[in-house]
Amino acid sequence: MKVSVIIPTKNRFQILEETLLCLSLEQSYLKKEAEVIIVNDGDAIPGSLSSKIAGMQIIKNRGHGAGNARNTGAGHATGDLLLFLDDDMEVMSDCIARHIANHEKHARSLVSGTWEYSQYMKTEAMRTPFGRFKITHDYKPVETKNGERLSEGVYRTSSLATFNLSITRADFKAAGGFNTGFPYAGCEDQEFTMRAAAKGFQLIVDNSIVCRHNEKDRLSMDEWMNRQYTGVQGFALLCELFPFRKKDRLYLENTPVGLSDPSRIKLKKAIKYLMSRRLMLYAARQFTKMFTTLGLPDHILFRLYNVLCGLYIYRGFRHAYRKLHK
Numbered sequence: 319m320k321v322s323v324i325i326p327t328k329n330r331f332q333i334l335e336e337t338l339l340c341l342s343l344e345q346s347y348l349k350k351e352a353e354v355i356i357v358n359d360g361d362a363i364p365g366s367l368s369s370k371i372a373g374m375q376i377i378k379n380r381g382h383g384a385g386n387a388r389n390t391g392a393g394h395a396t397g398d399l400l401l402f403l404d405d406d407m408e409v410m411s412d413c414i415a416r417h418i419a420n421h422e423k424h425a426r427s428l429v430s431g432t433w434e435y436s437q438y439m440k441t442e443a444m445r446t447p448f449g450r451f452k453i454t455h456d457y458k459p460v461e462t463k464n465g466e467r468l469s470e471g472v473y474r475t476s477s478l479a480t481f482n483l484s485i486t487r488a489d490f491k492a493a494g495g496f497n498t499g500f501p502y503a504g505c506e507d508q509e510f511t512m513r514a515a516a517k518g519f520q521l522i523v524d525n526s527i528v529c530r531h532n533e534k535d536r537l538s539m540d541e542w543m544n545r546q547y548t549g550v551q552g553f554a555l556l557c558e559l560f561p562f563r564k565k566d567r568l569y570l571e572n573t574p575v576g577l578s579d580p581s582r583i584k585l586k587k588a589i590k591y592l593m594s595r596r597l598m599l600y601a602a603r604q605f606t607k608m609f610t611t612l613g614l615p616d617h618i619l620f621r622l623y624n625v626l627c628g629l630y631i632y633r634g635f636r637h638a639y640r641k642l643h644k
Contacts, residue, residue, distance in 0.1 A: 320351040322397030326387035327405040328360035338370040340408035357387040384503040385496030404481040407529040417484040427520040431527025471525035480507035505552030547634035554638035572635040590632040
């Protein structure tokens, strides 16, 4: 079975180089029946990267966003199986072979694995208060043990992320590809997999497929807060497409104040509204940086980081919500 590995990227040259190096070293399958397609959403990729894997294609994305980039890569793919890989995910041994084995066992399926932080990432993160916060409070991989157990370490679940996701090219076309209406990376993968599940495809997590998350270029507070602002905008769109998600706490606590809201939620929304104004948010961000420089204990700084995250999430969600409800 020929496999097309599709990697969307945008201006993360060092991270992409390390991903490609790991892919080439760990995957003997690349020398047989596989192709690697880089879909570039940013500046021109240095020519030195093109030599990391023989025959690798670099394609300029003509659209915008991760979903569009993945669709572009799929359009150029010639493999029977598409493997979507994030540019900061370093695959471990037999990743491709394990994906193929799952598809041979489970027809009409989308298959993903799990991830862990690389040891280098953990070491770098532990050097700063915000790095330590990110390691302990960051989002975690899809929970795999609450789904239907298919075999040892393999579960059927209700949604998947696309950091390491495979689907046959024919099934990808039948599922309709990624929704290009998501403005930034964030929730476009959930929408695609949930839509595929509604069409009868199986969503499968195999815990033996492990990636190392190499996000060492995103350990700064500023980078992380901006990511909260952009990432949550996709969630607002996801809730419109799948209304049952409007029961999620993230939705209920960030929509405009409603008459039916409990008093506690009304107060929380009012505080978020005031604190997320541009000047107030800037001040909160600067004070948090100052307290970090002063070396306050982690348990205090972590609370400040949490509050700041909540404000950026609120601001990003409300921006997307207003656009959707014009």
